Amino acid sequence: MNPQVDEYLNNSKTWQEEMKLLRRIVLDCQLMETLKWKTPCYTYNNKNVVLINRFKSYCELGFFKGALLSDTYSLLMQHGENSQSSRSIKFTNVADILEKEPQIKAYIFEAIEVEKSGLKVVLKETSDFLVPLEFEQKLKADPILTAAFQALTPGRQRAYLLHFAAPKQSKTIQARIEKYIPRILKGKGLNDCICGLSKRMPSCDGSHQLLQSTCTEN
Incomplete structure:
Protein backbone atom coordinates (compact mmCIF):
# COMPACT_ATOMS: atom_id res chain seq x y z
CA MET A 1 0.00 0.00 0.00
CA ASN A 2 1.40 3.31 -1.11
CA PRO A 3 1.22 6.16 1.46
CA GLN A 4 0.58 8.65 -1.34
CA VAL A 5 -2.57 6.74 -2.24
CA ASP A 6 -3.56 6.72 1.45
CA GLU A 7 -3.34 10.51 1.42
CA TYR A 8 -5.23 10.78 -1.86
CA LEU A 9 -8.12 8.65 -0.62
CA ASN A 10 -8.30 10.18 2.85
CA ASN A 11 -8.45 13.68 1.36
CA SER A 12 -11.04 12.79 -1.24
CA LYS A 13 -14.35 14.57 -0.68
CA THR A 14 -16.27 12.32 -3.04
CA TRP A 15 -16.48 8.57 -3.62
CA GLN A 16 -14.07 7.87 -0.77
CA GLU A 17 -15.63 4.61 0.44
CA GLU A 18 -16.15 3.34 -3.09
CA MET A 19 -12.55 4.01 -4.06
CA LYS A 20 -11.20 2.42 -0.89
CA LEU A 21 -13.19 -0.71 -1.68
CA LEU A 22 -11.91 -0.76 -5.27
CA ARG A 23 -8.40 -0.36 -3.92
CA ARG A 24 -8.79 -3.40 -1.68
CA ILE A 25 -10.08 -5.46 -4.60
CA VAL A 26 -7.23 -4.42 -6.89
CA LEU A 27 -4.59 -5.09 -4.24
CA ASP A 28 -6.09 -8.55 -3.71
CA CYS A 29 -5.02 -9.22 -7.29
CA GLN A 30 -1.35 -8.64 -6.35
CA LEU A 31 -0.71 -5.50 -8.42
CA MET A 32 1.77 -2.82 -7.36
CA GLU A 33 0.28 0.46 -6.19
CA THR A 34 1.51 3.92 -7.12
CA LEU A 35 0.15 7.41 -7.77
CA LYS A 36 0.27 8.60 -11.39
CA TRP A 37 -1.45 11.61 -12.89
CA LYS A 38 -2.60 12.35 -9.33
CA THR A 39 -4.61 9.13 -9.47
CA PRO A 40 -4.16 5.67 -7.87
CA CYS A 41 -2.55 3.48 -10.52
CA TYR A 42 -1.77 -0.24 -10.40
CA THR A 43 0.98 -1.95 -12.36
CA TYR A 44 2.37 -5.35 -13.28
CA ASN A 45 6.14 -5.43 -13.93
CA ASN A 46 6.03 -1.62 -14.16
CA LYS A 47 3.32 -1.78 -16.86
CA ASN A 48 0.13 0.17 -16.22
CA VAL A 49 -2.86 -2.15 -15.83
CA VAL A 50 -5.68 -0.30 -14.07
CA LEU A 51 -6.34 2.96 -12.29
CA ILE A 52 -9.01 4.22 -9.93
CA ASN A 53 -10.54 7.48 -11.02
CA ARG A 54 -13.29 9.76 -9.76
CA PHE A 55 -15.69 12.04 -11.56
CA LYS A 56 -18.59 14.19 -10.49
CA SER A 57 -21.32 11.58 -10.90
CA TYR A 58 -19.36 8.33 -10.55
CA CYS A 59 -16.03 6.68 -9.82
CA GLU A 60 -14.45 4.08 -12.05
CA LEU A 61 -11.91 1.35 -12.50
CA GLY A 62 -10.11 2.10 -15.74
CA PHE A 63 -8.27 -0.52 -17.81
CA PHE A 64 -5.41 0.81 -19.94
CA LYS A 65 -5.81 -1.98 -22.53
CA GLY A 66 -9.50 -2.55 -21.98
CA ALA A 67 -10.11 -2.86 -25.72
CA LEU A 68 -8.27 -6.20 -25.60
CA LEU A 69 -10.43 -7.66 -22.83
CA SER A 70 -13.21 -10.11 -23.66
CA ASP A 71 -15.78 -8.16 -21.59
CA THR A 72 -17.50 -11.40 -20.55
CA TYR A 73 -19.98 -9.64 -18.27
CA SER A 74 -20.64 -6.61 -20.53
CA LEU A 75 -19.42 -4.15 -17.90
CA LEU A 76 -16.81 -2.18 -19.87
CA MET A 77 -17.60 1.33 -21.07
CA GLN A 78 -15.80 3.30 -23.79
CA HIS A 79 -14.95 6.97 -23.17
CA GLY A 80 -16.24 8.34 -26.44
CA GLU A 81 -16.04 6.82 -29.91
CA ASN A 82 -12.43 7.95 -30.31
CA SER A 83 -11.13 6.10 -27.26
CA GLN A 84 -8.97 3.41 -28.85
CA SER A 85 -7.42 1.51 -25.96
CA SER A 86 -8.89 2.29 -22.54
CA ARG A 87 -12.15 0.98 -21.15
CA SER A 88 -13.70 1.41 -17.71
CA ILE A 89 -16.25 0.06 -15.27
CA LYS A 90 -18.32 2.77 -13.59
CA PHE A 91 -19.71 2.66 -10.05
CA THR A 92 -22.05 4.87 -8.05
CA ASN A 93 -22.30 3.00 -4.74
CA VAL A 94 -20.54 0.51 -2.49
CA ALA A 95 -23.27 -2.12 -2.83
CA ASP A 96 -22.76 -2.28 -6.61
CA ILE A 97 -19.02 -2.83 -6.17
CA LEU A 98 -19.54 -5.59 -3.60
CA GLU A 99 -22.06 -7.33 -5.82
CA LYS A 100 -19.69 -7.25 -8.79
CA GLU A 101 -16.47 -8.06 -6.90
CA PRO A 102 -15.96 -11.52 -8.51
CA GLN A 103 -16.48 -10.08 -12.00
CA ILE A 104 -14.18 -7.13 -11.26
CA LYS A 105 -11.40 -9.49 -10.21
CA ALA A 106 -11.94 -11.56 -13.35
CA TYR A 107 -11.41 -8.46 -15.48
CA ILE A 108 -8.28 -7.50 -13.53
CA PHE A 109 -6.76 -10.98 -13.85
CA GLU A 110 -7.49 -10.97 -17.57
CA ALA A 111 -5.82 -7.54 -17.87
CA ILE A 112 -2.76 -8.95 -16.09
CA GLU A 113 -2.64 -11.84 -18.57
CA VAL A 114 -2.78 -9.32 -21.43
CA GLU A 115 0.33 -7.65 -20.01
CA LYS A 116 2.08 -10.98 -19.51
CA SER A 117 1.42 -11.90 -23.13
CA GLY A 118 2.81 -8.60 -24.43
CA LEU A 119 -0.32 -7.84 -26.45
CA LYS A 120 -0.69 -4.27 -27.70
CA VAL A 121 -3.67 -2.32 -28.97
CA VAL A 122 -3.34 -1.53 -32.66
CA LEU A 123 -3.94 2.21 -32.84
CA LYS A 124 -5.17 4.15 -35.83
CA GLU A 125 -2.56 6.01 -37.84
CA LYS A 186 5.97 26.02 -30.02
CA GLY A 187 5.96 22.26 -30.49
CA LYS A 188 3.44 21.76 -27.70
CA GLY A 189 0.60 19.26 -27.60
CA LEU A 190 -3.00 20.06 -26.77
CA ASN A 191 -2.54 19.12 -23.10
CA ASP A 192 1.13 20.02 -22.67
CA CYS A 193 2.32 22.52 -20.08
CA ILE A 194 3.28 25.93 -21.45
CA CYS A 195 3.81 27.82 -18.18
CA GLY A 196 6.71 25.63 -17.03
CA LEU A 197 5.22 25.14 -13.55
CA SER A 198 3.67 21.71 -13.98
CA LYS A 199 4.93 18.99 -11.64
CA ARG A 200 4.17 16.30 -14.19
CA MET A 201 5.86 17.64 -17.30
CA PRO A 202 5.28 17.67 -20.18
CA SER A 203 1.60 17.37 -19.25
CA CYS A 204 -0.30 20.29 -17.77
CA ASP A 205 -1.47 19.84 -14.16
CA GLY A 206 -3.31 23.15 -13.92
CA SER A 207 -0.44 25.12 -12.36
CA HIS A 208 -1.08 27.96 -14.82
CA GLN A 209 -4.35 28.63 -13.02
CA LEU A 210 -2.40 29.49 -9.86
CA LEU A 211 -0.15 31.74 -11.94
CA GLN A 212 -3.18 33.50 -13.46
CA SER A 213 -4.74 33.91 -10.02
CA THR A 214 -1.55 35.49 -8.64
CA CYS A 215 -1.34 37.90 -11.57
CA THR A 216 -4.97 38.92 -11.06
CA GLU A 217 -4.44 39.58 -7.35
CA ASN A 218 -1.37 41.70 -8.11
Whole structure:
Protein backbone atom coordinates (compact mmCIF):
# COMPACT_ATOMS: atom_id res chain seq x y z
CA MET A 1 0.00 0.00 0.00
CA ASN A 2 1.40 3.31 -1.11
CA PRO A 3 1.22 6.16 1.46
CA GLN A 4 0.58 8.65 -1.34
CA VAL A 5 -2.57 6.74 -2.24
CA ASP A 6 -3.56 6.72 1.45
CA GLU A 7 -3.34 10.51 1.42
CA TYR A 8 -5.23 10.78 -1.86
CA LEU A 9 -8.12 8.65 -0.62
CA ASN A 10 -8.30 10.18 2.85
CA ASN A 11 -8.45 13.68 1.36
CA SER A 12 -11.04 12.79 -1.24
CA LYS A 13 -14.35 14.57 -0.68
CA THR A 14 -16.27 12.32 -3.04
CA TRP A 15 -16.48 8.57 -3.62
CA GLN A 16 -14.07 7.87 -0.77
CA GLU A 17 -15.63 4.61 0.44
CA GLU A 18 -16.15 3.34 -3.09
CA MET A 19 -12.55 4.01 -4.06
CA LYS A 20 -11.20 2.42 -0.89
CA LEU A 21 -13.19 -0.71 -1.68
CA LEU A 22 -11.91 -0.76 -5.27
CA ARG A 23 -8.40 -0.36 -3.92
CA ARG A 24 -8.79 -3.40 -1.68
CA ILE A 25 -10.08 -5.46 -4.60
CA VAL A 26 -7.23 -4.42 -6.89
CA LEU A 27 -4.59 -5.09 -4.24
CA ASP A 28 -6.09 -8.55 -3.71
CA CYS A 29 -5.02 -9.22 -7.29
CA GLN A 30 -1.35 -8.64 -6.35
CA LEU A 31 -0.71 -5.50 -8.42
CA MET A 32 1.77 -2.82 -7.36
CA GLU A 33 0.28 0.46 -6.19
CA THR A 34 1.51 3.92 -7.12
CA LEU A 35 0.15 7.41 -7.77
CA LYS A 36 0.27 8.60 -11.39
CA TRP A 37 -1.45 11.61 -12.89
CA LYS A 38 -2.60 12.35 -9.33
CA THR A 39 -4.61 9.13 -9.47
CA PRO A 40 -4.16 5.67 -7.87
CA CYS A 41 -2.55 3.48 -10.52
CA TYR A 42 -1.77 -0.24 -10.40
CA THR A 43 0.98 -1.95 -12.36
CA TYR A 44 2.37 -5.35 -13.28
CA ASN A 45 6.14 -5.43 -13.93
CA ASN A 46 6.03 -1.62 -14.16
CA LYS A 47 3.32 -1.78 -16.86
CA ASN A 48 0.13 0.17 -16.22
CA VAL A 49 -2.86 -2.15 -15.83
CA VAL A 50 -5.68 -0.30 -14.07
CA LEU A 51 -6.34 2.96 -12.29
CA ILE A 52 -9.01 4.22 -9.93
CA ASN A 53 -10.54 7.48 -11.02
CA ARG A 54 -13.29 9.76 -9.76
CA PHE A 55 -15.69 12.04 -11.56
CA LYS A 56 -18.59 14.19 -10.49
CA SER A 57 -21.32 11.58 -10.90
CA TYR A 58 -19.36 8.33 -10.55
CA CYS A 59 -16.03 6.68 -9.82
CA GLU A 60 -14.45 4.08 -12.05
CA LEU A 61 -11.91 1.35 -12.50
CA GLY A 62 -10.11 2.10 -15.74
CA PHE A 63 -8.27 -0.52 -17.81
CA PHE A 64 -5.41 0.81 -19.94
CA LYS A 65 -5.81 -1.98 -22.53
CA GLY A 66 -9.50 -2.55 -21.98
CA ALA A 67 -10.11 -2.86 -25.72
CA LEU A 68 -8.27 -6.20 -25.60
CA LEU A 69 -10.43 -7.66 -22.83
CA SER A 70 -13.21 -10.11 -23.66
CA ASP A 71 -15.78 -8.16 -21.59
CA THR A 72 -17.50 -11.40 -20.55
CA TYR A 73 -19.98 -9.64 -18.27
CA SER A 74 -20.64 -6.61 -20.53
CA LEU A 75 -19.42 -4.15 -17.90
CA LEU A 76 -16.81 -2.18 -19.87
CA MET A 77 -17.60 1.33 -21.07
CA GLN A 78 -15.80 3.30 -23.79
CA HIS A 79 -14.95 6.97 -23.17
CA GLY A 80 -16.24 8.34 -26.44
CA GLU A 81 -16.04 6.82 -29.91
CA ASN A 82 -12.43 7.95 -30.31
CA SER A 83 -11.13 6.10 -27.26
CA GLN A 84 -8.97 3.41 -28.85
CA SER A 85 -7.42 1.51 -25.96
CA SER A 86 -8.89 2.29 -22.54
CA ARG A 87 -12.15 0.98 -21.15
CA SER A 88 -13.70 1.41 -17.71
CA ILE A 89 -16.25 0.06 -15.27
CA LYS A 90 -18.32 2.77 -13.59
CA PHE A 91 -19.71 2.66 -10.05
CA THR A 92 -22.05 4.87 -8.05
CA ASN A 93 -22.30 3.00 -4.74
CA VAL A 94 -20.54 0.51 -2.49
CA ALA A 95 -23.27 -2.12 -2.83
CA ASP A 96 -22.76 -2.28 -6.61
CA ILE A 97 -19.02 -2.83 -6.17
CA LEU A 98 -19.54 -5.59 -3.60
CA GLU A 99 -22.06 -7.33 -5.82
CA LYS A 100 -19.69 -7.25 -8.79
CA GLU A 101 -16.47 -8.06 -6.90
CA PRO A 102 -15.96 -11.52 -8.51
CA GLN A 103 -16.48 -10.08 -12.00
CA ILE A 104 -14.18 -7.13 -11.26
CA LYS A 105 -11.40 -9.49 -10.21
CA ALA A 106 -11.94 -11.56 -13.35
CA TYR A 107 -11.41 -8.46 -15.48
CA ILE A 108 -8.28 -7.50 -13.53
CA PHE A 109 -6.76 -10.98 -13.85
CA GLU A 110 -7.49 -10.97 -17.57
CA ALA A 111 -5.82 -7.54 -17.87
CA ILE A 112 -2.76 -8.95 -16.09
CA GLU A 113 -2.64 -11.84 -18.57
CA VAL A 114 -2.78 -9.32 -21.43
CA GLU A 115 0.33 -7.65 -20.01
CA LYS A 116 2.08 -10.98 -19.51
CA SER A 117 1.42 -11.90 -23.13
CA GLY A 118 2.81 -8.60 -24.43
CA LEU A 119 -0.32 -7.84 -26.45
CA LYS A 120 -0.69 -4.27 -27.70
CA VAL A 121 -3.67 -2.32 -28.97
CA VAL A 122 -3.34 -1.53 -32.66
CA LEU A 123 -3.94 2.21 -32.84
CA LYS A 124 -5.17 4.15 -35.83
CA GLU A 125 -2.56 6.01 -37.84
CA THR A 126 -2.75 9.81 -37.86
CA SER A 127 -3.68 9.60 -41.54
CA ASP A 128 -6.85 7.71 -40.55
CA PHE A 129 -8.20 10.73 -38.69
CA LEU A 130 -10.29 13.44 -40.32
CA VAL A 131 -8.46 16.70 -41.01
CA PRO A 132 -11.07 19.49 -40.86
CA LEU A 133 -11.20 21.55 -44.04
CA GLU A 134 -10.52 24.70 -42.01
CA PHE A 135 -7.28 23.28 -40.65
CA GLU A 136 -6.27 21.79 -43.99
CA GLN A 137 -6.56 25.24 -45.55
CA LYS A 138 -4.41 26.72 -42.79
CA LEU A 139 -1.72 24.10 -43.34
CA LYS A 140 -1.67 24.67 -47.11
CA ALA A 141 -1.33 28.43 -46.64
CA ASP A 142 1.37 28.29 -43.95
CA PRO A 143 4.41 26.03 -44.53
CA ILE A 144 5.84 26.96 -41.12
CA LEU A 145 2.66 25.75 -39.40
CA THR A 146 2.72 22.60 -41.54
CA ALA A 147 6.30 21.84 -40.54
CA ALA A 148 5.53 22.45 -36.87
CA PHE A 149 2.47 20.20 -36.96
CA GLN A 150 4.35 17.41 -38.75
CA ALA A 151 7.11 17.63 -36.14
CA LEU A 152 4.65 16.76 -33.35
CA THR A 153 4.37 13.19 -32.15
CA PRO A 154 1.53 11.17 -33.76
CA GLY A 155 -0.37 11.22 -30.47
CA ARG A 156 -0.23 15.00 -30.26
CA GLN A 157 -1.30 15.32 -33.88
CA ARG A 158 -4.29 13.06 -33.28
CA ALA A 159 -5.32 15.01 -30.18
CA TYR A 160 -5.40 18.26 -32.17
CA LEU A 161 -7.30 16.73 -35.08
CA LEU A 162 -9.95 15.27 -32.77
CA HIS A 163 -10.28 18.56 -30.91
CA PHE A 164 -10.57 20.61 -34.08
CA ALA A 165 -13.09 18.25 -35.71
CA ALA A 166 -15.43 18.00 -32.71
CA PRO A 167 -17.58 21.14 -33.23
CA LYS A 168 -20.32 21.13 -35.86
CA GLN A 169 -20.03 24.79 -36.82
CA SER A 170 -17.16 25.98 -39.02
CA LYS A 171 -16.89 29.18 -37.00
CA THR A 172 -16.18 27.22 -33.82
CA ILE A 173 -13.65 25.01 -35.60
CA GLN A 174 -11.81 28.09 -36.88
CA ALA A 175 -11.79 29.62 -33.39
CA ARG A 176 -10.23 26.47 -31.94
CA ILE A 177 -7.60 26.36 -34.64
CA GLU A 178 -6.62 30.00 -34.10
CA LYS A 179 -6.42 29.45 -30.34
CA TYR A 180 -4.02 26.52 -30.63
CA ILE A 181 -1.80 27.59 -33.52
CA PRO A 182 0.66 29.29 -31.09
CA ARG A 183 0.94 26.01 -29.17
CA ILE A 184 1.62 24.04 -32.32
CA LEU A 185 4.30 26.50 -33.41
CA LYS A 186 5.97 26.02 -30.02
CA GLY A 187 5.96 22.26 -30.49
CA LYS A 188 3.44 21.76 -27.70
CA GLY A 189 0.60 19.26 -27.60
CA LEU A 190 -3.00 20.06 -26.77
CA ASN A 191 -2.54 19.12 -23.10
CA ASP A 192 1.13 20.02 -22.67
CA CYS A 193 2.32 22.52 -20.08
CA ILE A 194 3.28 25.93 -21.45
CA CYS A 195 3.81 27.82 -18.18
CA GLY A 196 6.71 25.63 -17.03
CA LEU A 197 5.22 25.14 -13.55
CA SER A 198 3.67 21.71 -13.98
CA LYS A 199 4.93 18.99 -11.64
CA ARG A 200 4.17 16.30 -14.19
CA MET A 201 5.86 17.64 -17.30
CA PRO A 202 5.28 17.67 -20.18
CA SER A 203 1.60 17.37 -19.25
CA CYS A 204 -0.30 20.29 -17.77
CA ASP A 205 -1.47 19.84 -14.16
CA GLY A 206 -3.31 23.15 -13.92
CA SER A 207 -0.44 25.12 -12.36
CA HIS A 208 -1.08 27.96 -14.82
CA GLN A 209 -4.35 28.63 -13.02
CA LEU A 210 -2.40 29.49 -9.86
CA LEU A 211 -0.15 31.74 -11.94
CA GLN A 212 -3.18 33.50 -13.46
CA SER A 213 -4.74 33.91 -10.02
CA THR A 214 -1.55 35.49 -8.64
CA CYS A 215 -1.34 37.90 -11.57
CA THR A 216 -4.97 38.92 -11.06
CA GLU A 217 -4.44 39.58 -7.35
CA ASN A 218 -1.37 41.70 -8.11
